[in-house]
Amino acid sequence: MIKENHTVFSDFILLGYSELLDLQALLFVVFLTLYASIIIGNGLIIYITVTDPALDTPMYFFLKNLSFLEICYTSVTVPKILVNLVVEKANISFIACAVQLYFLLVFGGTECLLLAAMAYDRYVAICNPLRYKLIMSRQFCQGLIILFMGINMTFHVGQIYLVFILPFCCSHEINNLFCDIPPLLELACAKTYINTIMLLSASILFIIIPFFLIVASYVKIISVILKIPSMEGQKKMFSTCSAHLIMVSLFYGSAIIVYISPKTKESVDINKFLSLFYTILVPVLNPIIYSLRNREVKVSLKNLFKRQM
Template identity: 55%
Template sequence: MECTEKMAEENLTIVVEFVLLGFSDYPKLQGFLFVMFLVIYLSILIGNGLIIIITKVDSALQTPMYFFLGNFSFLEICYTSVTLPRMLVNIWTQKRNISFLACAIQLGFLLILGAPECLLLGVMAYDRYVAICKPLYYPLIMNHKVCVQLVVGSWTIGIPVQIAQTYQVFSLPFYGSNKLNHIFCDLRPVLKVAHGNTFVSELSIYAVAMLFGMAPFLMILWSYMKIVSTIQKIPSTTGKYKTFSTCSSHIMVVGLFFGSIIITYLQPKSSHSADNDKIFSLFYTILTPMFNPLIYTLRNRDVIIALKKLFKCEQIDYNVGKW
């Protein structure tokens, strides 16, 4: 009887904060995890920061492709700053509590910044399609005004939808258990501890994912099908390689980002586990932003030259542009 009363009392307790369990199952690794995530965060800030700087100041990189890359790098810094600083504080202080409002804000910003990440990758694929498949019309189609409109649209188009989705999720009743078996406030772990009918919320999540995730992904696939078809018509092997090399970095980033998201959110429930969620969420929230500068630097001669100029403090003409 006492036990039943305690359970009823617990179930009626309204949640005012959550506990992010994170990697608390590994107490002996907390110091190592803190150093690792700190190094990763600093590398993201430095690497993507350098990409932003060189795409702004180097006249050789004043093209649509690098304009999009600079914006994508800035987005990566914003995206990781929503989760990583909080993770570092939680590991350092061993206090894993996060208020209801702070959790809602974190999830809201994750969704708001996740949408433009998908859309910008789609825009970058379209840019490569126009450059390779319609080279004569490239300066006209991808003029500065259009590029700015594409970037602004990518950043802003999803904001109302994602705010509405966040409000819908946190309007659900939360009482009893407040433990989120995750490293940050994400949709799936939050819905797990919600009570009431979550079917509408889950349905809206998949609908929004199709709109801002699958649509850009299909755009990317279509662009590269056209690009491959055009490259096959190039007679020389050297020409084919040089043309495809302009897309290889983008393909690697797309594969890493969308691959981890697809595995995380589209895996069947039978094979789903919280530990897998944690690992795969690290790929699209942390590892992709970390590898982004490396991928574009190591596989791009123009970026390497620009970085050498920057570090040698050579005189750069800030006013000359190509488009």
Template identity: 55%
Template sequence: MPQRKGLENHTVGSGFVLLGFSDHSSLQGMCFTVFLVIYLAVLTGNSLIALITVVDSNLHSPMYFFLRNLSFLEICYTSVTLPKMLVGFLMKDGRISFLGCAAQLYFLVLFGSIECLLLAAMAYDRYTAICAPLHYSLLMSRGLCTRLMVGSWMVVVPVQVGQTYQVFTLPFCASHDIHHFFCDVPPLLELSCADTFWNHVMLYTIILAFVILPFSFIVISYIKIIRAILKIPSVLGRHKAFSTCSSHIVVVTLFYGSAIVAYLKQRSRDSVDTDKYLALFYTVVTPVFNPVIYSLRNTEVRIALKRLLWTK
């Protein structure tokens, strides 16, 4: 028992090293520039989406309420990982303190889990709008939307506090080099010299609750939505109904596709680079493309943006 305590103290003092993309040392300057531009694009694009859904009265509907929350989450999500990665590129130093790593992990899984639940709520909104249009205003009231968001935070916050505590009470007595560009559960568990069986049980339970079940709900919702759309007699009506869902489908595919593969596939030394590139999709690519996807595919958003940017 005293030995375990010593190991834990050693871990707290030394912290970790995020190796990230350090194997491409000659490209550090270019990577810094590219990811800086991406981060600024994420901040600008998602801030604009959030702003127009607040100031434009035509966008005060449940769909845009959820879109505003999604944009806020994307800003928070990328701010957990990209600034630290940019500092690493600039300083050529991937060191991160023990507490810094714990904070990064906590906020990453917190925002990621809430985004999964939010995407499921957005699917329910589209299902209600297309499959029960006469009852839409009743079923998707402002109170329900608020309760869905508040409820998501109330459920996820304590669960992810528990998972973070469980991970960071492990002794990390092997290498402290994390083969990733942010602190995540699987690579951290690989560094522990203790039995991580229950950590893996909790990890897969959380994945089931906050990833697989919401994704299954989204799939079932869209099966019913597609059936309802196919029953619409006019081609124009079918196209209009589908266009209201297409942006959400693209975002769900990008986010869930990469996240599910990254967390559920078997990890190995040969797959380290693959894991990092998959993580780029759900932590960087999806947040930067969300505003583009919603503005290009949504006429109301495009009109609201023009009013905001060109109104004197």
């Protein structure tokens, strides 16, 4: 079946926003600016969490890894998007498409699990503060990151294999800015129910279950916060969770619509925009949200800028 694919055509065409011919230069500038913002903003978060002893806590250990994932996540797609905006034919080879999709799924799935771990960290810090350092030890946090990466790297090998043994003999134009499973399955001229089951399984494992764990954690957190007698104390507790809640809402909201909601012809353009939202806009917003909503990060950034002046 793989040979059949290559006898018909050897690469895919990424349509992206090719219909907007007059705006290609503007889109290039926009995507380049966003990519630079992601690298600089998340790079700053990584730098301050590594160099500032005050941020040597489990919460900022997870934030550092989240920022690293955001850089890797966007680096899988944005450079190719930028190239396609300046070349005449926006093609991508079978192998390059498979590699891009694999790492997109690995980094995206790891981020989903990491956001759940960050919610658990806040749950332990607020609901069980006396045992916080014992439970959220450095070894435990590092083990979680290794576990999350291992699960994703193993699971998505099978996911990629099942997609790329499909015969793509009807069309090779992907209506998206990068390789993704839903638009690829639309091109297959064979039954894709096994792929649909795998996609649903991945959605349950990496989106639905972590999302409900996050919700359960915050239900417990809010119940504890509401028992605090002073409004000032409640406000302080909420402020430590607000940045994470915003990121969860933005990331999971768009990912759920793209991967779980029913597919219709009208939803194609919406999904194309939402895929941009969780792969580019959310990584741009990550350092901004944590800088504005987190007092320790703001203090550390101010100290960094003072030292540079």
